[in-house]
Amino acid sequence: MRSALVALVAVVVVGVVVVIAVSSRGSEADGPVLSDAARQGQQLAVQRSCVGCHGRDGEGGVGPAWVGLYGSTVTLDDGSTVVADRAYLLESIRDPRAKQVAGYGKMPVDSIGDADIAAIVAYIEELASPSAATPP
Ligand code: HEC
Numbered sequence: 140m141r142s143a144l145v146a147l148v149a150v151v152v153v154g155v156v157v158v159i160a161v162s163s164r165g166s167e168a169d170g171p172v173l174s175d176a177a178r179q180g181q182q183l184a185v186q187r188s189c190v191g192c193h194g195r196d197g198e199g200g201v202g203p204a205w206v207g208l209y210g211s212t213v214t215l216d217d218g219s220t221v222v223a224d225r226a227y228l229l230e231s232i233r234d235p236r237a238k239q240v241a242g243y244g245k246m247p248v249d250s251i252g253d254a255d256i257a258a259i260v261a262y263i264e265e266l267a268s269p270s271a272a273t274p275p
Contacts, residue, residue, distance in 0.1 A: 173265055180262030183255050192246070197266045203240055209267035214241045228260045 173181060184190050190197075197205030203213075209228065212220050216239040221227055230237050233256060235246035 174261065176258055176261040177265040178262075180258035180260070183259055184262060187249065187251065187255075189259070197263070201244065202246060203243060205263045206266045209264045211267075215239055216241045225260060225264070228263055229256060232256045232259060 184193070185195075189202075192200055192202035193205050194200050197208075199205070208223050211223050213223050213227070214220050218241075221238065227238070231246075232251065233253075235248055239245070
């Protein structure tokens with residue numbers, strides 16, 4: 140009777156360990172490995188509903204994708220091109236009307252503080268490298 144109890148406890152313990160191992164592996168595979176600033180930016184992008192247009196993981200939607208945006212060349216609606224550097228990202232968020240990306244509608248203007256913008260830009264920058272989007 141006692142050994143049956145010990146066996147039962149052992150089975151439960153092993154089960155719990157397996158569940159913890161599997162779930163922690165799942166959370167690592169959840170998304171890109173981000174710095175603290177970028178993680179904060181990711182949360183702000185959710186809170187400010189940016190992700191509604193730019194995608195839950197920056198994959199794009201009504202608005203252009205953020206994955207691979209940083210450092211890429213963006214074509215504007217007047218046919219000119221611009222490199223999506225930090226200054227461009229800051230401006231695009233602070234003043235969405237300053238430059239209009241070709242092939243997309245208008246982004247709504249939203250008042251957003253500089254610190255929040257900087258955090259979101261850090262997030263967008265870290266979405267630039269494919270290794271950030273798919274952790275090894
Ligand atoms: C209602 C949809 C919508 C929401 C909400 C939205 N955007 Fe946009 N965003 C767009 C569209 C459409 C464009 C492309 C047009 C343009 O250039 O303004 C764009 C462009 C951008 C660009 C430039 C992208 C590029 O490819 O050059 C950045 C950066 C950006 N948005 C960031 C943000 C951030 C940060 C937020 C939240 C504070 C946000 N957006 C909220 C629709 C949206």
